[in-house]
Amino acid sequence: MxxxxxxxxxxxxxxxxxxxxxxxxxxxxxxxxxxxxxxxxxxxxxxxxxxxxxxxxxxxxxxxxxxxxxxxxxxxxxxxxxxxxxxxxxxxxxxxxxxxxxxxxxxxxxxxxxxxxxxxxxxxxxxxxxxxxxxxxxxxxxxxxxxxxxxxLAIADVAVRYTGKESHAAAAPHLGRNAADAITVAQVGIGLLRQHLEPGQMVHGIVSHGGAAPNIVPAHTEALYYLRARDLESLRRITARARDCFAAGALATGCTHDVVEISPTYAxxxxxxxxxxxxxxxxxxxxxxxxxxxxxxxxxxxxxxxxxxxxxxxxxxxxxxxxxxxxxxxxxxxxxxxxxxxxxxxxxxxxxxxxxxxxxxxxxxxxxxxxxxxxxxx
CATH class of the missing domain: 3.40.630.10 (Zn peptidases)
Structure with missing residues (x-):
């Protein structure tokens, strides 16, 4: 050599x-x-x-x-x-x-x-x-x-994308649907879920897009999450629970959402x-x-x-x-x-x-x- x-x-x-x-x-x-x-x-x-x-x-x-x-x-x-x-x-x-x-x-x-x-x-x-x-x-x-x-660890690499409705954040906030709030609700859900994760399961993520300006109710936001587990079966379970948290963000704020796989699942x-x-x-x-x-x-x-x-x-x-x-x-x-x-x-x-x-x-x-x-x- x-x-x-x-x-x-x-x-x-x-x-x-x-x-x-x-x-x-x-x-x-x-x-x-x-x-x-x-x-x-x-x-x-x-x-x-x-x-x-x-x-x-x-x-x-x-x-x-x-x-x-x-x-x-x-x-x-x-x-x-x-x-x-x-x-x-x-x-x-x-x-x-x-x-x-x-x-x-x-x-x-x-x-x-x-x-x-x-x-x-x-x-x-x-x-x-x-x-x-x-x-x-x-x-x-x-x-x-x-x-x-x-x-x-097995891992799922996903993006969570929320769609709401723009509006003036001061003059007409009631006409908006806040996609940034949807991420906040999802993050709270994920945070509370952590107490109940199985051994070896992990969830971590970042907000990759949080809105355009403070005076515009955000209509489009995105968070990137990694979901990990000891094996693929455990990963399937934590993924299902995390998806429920993502859905809760949309439900609570009147937004819609999509969960997109960024990478293939790693075993x-x-x-x-x-x-x-x-x-x-x-x-x-x-x-x-x-x-x-x-x-x-x-x-x-x-x-x-x-x-x-x-x-x-x-x-x-x-x-x-x-x-x-x-x-x-x-x-x-x-x-x-x-x-x-x-x-x-x-x-x-x-x-x-x-x-x-x-x-x-x-x-x-x-x-x-x-x-x-x-x-x-x-």
Whole structure:
């Protein structure tokens, strides 16, 4: 991996310096695909009808290993989730595996998946068949702590839009129907609902549009909400209750409302046990100390569209620790840490551990057969 260190670090830093949000990662996708092309990968751009998605292939072996690259950033705080590290590590693992692809009888695919933070790029690509034929899919994510098979939460990403009636806020407020009040009522309902949420359920949101001017009764407002739960069934229950709160806002104020799905639903992670153990062995050999299984299942979780991938085929989504002080993902301080020396080490260690995990699966006869049989059954 040291052969590619300078290139991978430069790529990580370049992505970090020019953050792009969901479905707008044009420069980022171009940088990644150019690098893959230079290393002999056959690159298809714009797959699944997504301009910033790509699928880069090397080799022709029957066992297909997928390495997922993420490269979208967050509004305002840039790469505060470290997707620059994810992308560089995916390419590093791809380069390493390409060197032994013929010997191992594998095909290496680096799959560029846009819009993880919102938009569900992987879900759209799954539905479009991009992951068909992939025997195992892997990626590694920077984090304050080292984990192998930590859980994630299922999530629904929705917009609630209220429509009322404009009027002069002083001269004729009685002729208006206040769509901002509808959001207020819904927020109160959500706030009271929190006392009765099931373990693992969460609701959080923002007002994305609250009106045009103080002297106009707002006729059009919008709130964005994330609804999370430990699994899809629990998510279904909390979504139904939240929708009742949204409807209450409309009923109380005489407005109408619509609830619109912004992203496909993300499922919870279901890491493949054998691949996870192989990764644990590989990353431990590099001198890293991941949390035990008992410890990692107790950690507070976020959400990822990689969950949908791991429920469709064997896959893993470990996290690699970087030195970030007291910062956590989605904070500006974490963004700054994603280009420090520890983040550069994480690129190489993550790539190396992913490559060794793939090699372990390819060279274990039982696991190779299991993965190939899984493809045949899908």
């Amino acid at each position: 040291s052969t590619h260190a300078a290139e991978l670090h430069a790529l990580s830093h370049s992505l970090h310096a020019e953050p792009e949000i969901a479905f707008a990662e044009r420069r980022s996708a171009a940088k990644l695909t150019e690098s893959l092309s230079q290393h002999g990968f056959d690159v298809r751009r714009g797959v699944a009808g997504l301009p910033t998605a790509f699928d880069a292939t090397f080799g022709s072996g029957e066992l297909v290993i997928g390495l997922c690259a993420e490269y979208d950033a967050l509004p305002e705080v840039g790469h505060a989730c470290g997707h620059n590290v994810i992308a560089a590590a995916a390419l590093g693992a791809g380069f390493a595996l390409a060197e032994v692809a013929d010997e191992l009888g594998i095909t290496v695919r680096v799959i560029g998946t846009p819009a993880e933070e919102t938009g569900g790029g992987k879900v759209l690509m799954l539905d479009a068949g991009v992951f068909d034929g992939v025997a195992a899919a892997m990626m590694v994510h920077p984090n304050p702590v080292e984990t192998v098979a930590s859980p994630s 919870e992670l279901a890491p493949d046990a054998w691949l996870a153990q192989a990764y644990r062995t590989a990353v431990t050999a590099l001198g890293r100390t991941p949390l035990s299984r008992a410890e990692e299942v107790l950690r507070q979780a976020g959400s990822t569209d990689m969950g949908n991938v791991t429920r469709a085929l064997p896959g893993i989504h470990p996290t690699v620790a970087i030195d970030c002080g007291d910062a956590v993902n989605h904070q500006p301080e974490f963004a700054a840490a994603c280009v420090n020396a520890s983040a550069d080490r994480a690129v190489l260690d993550g790539a190396t551990a992913l490559a060794h995990t793939a090699i372990a699966a390819a060279t274990d006869a039982d696991q190779r057969d299991r993965l190939l049989e899984g493809v045949a059954r899908r």
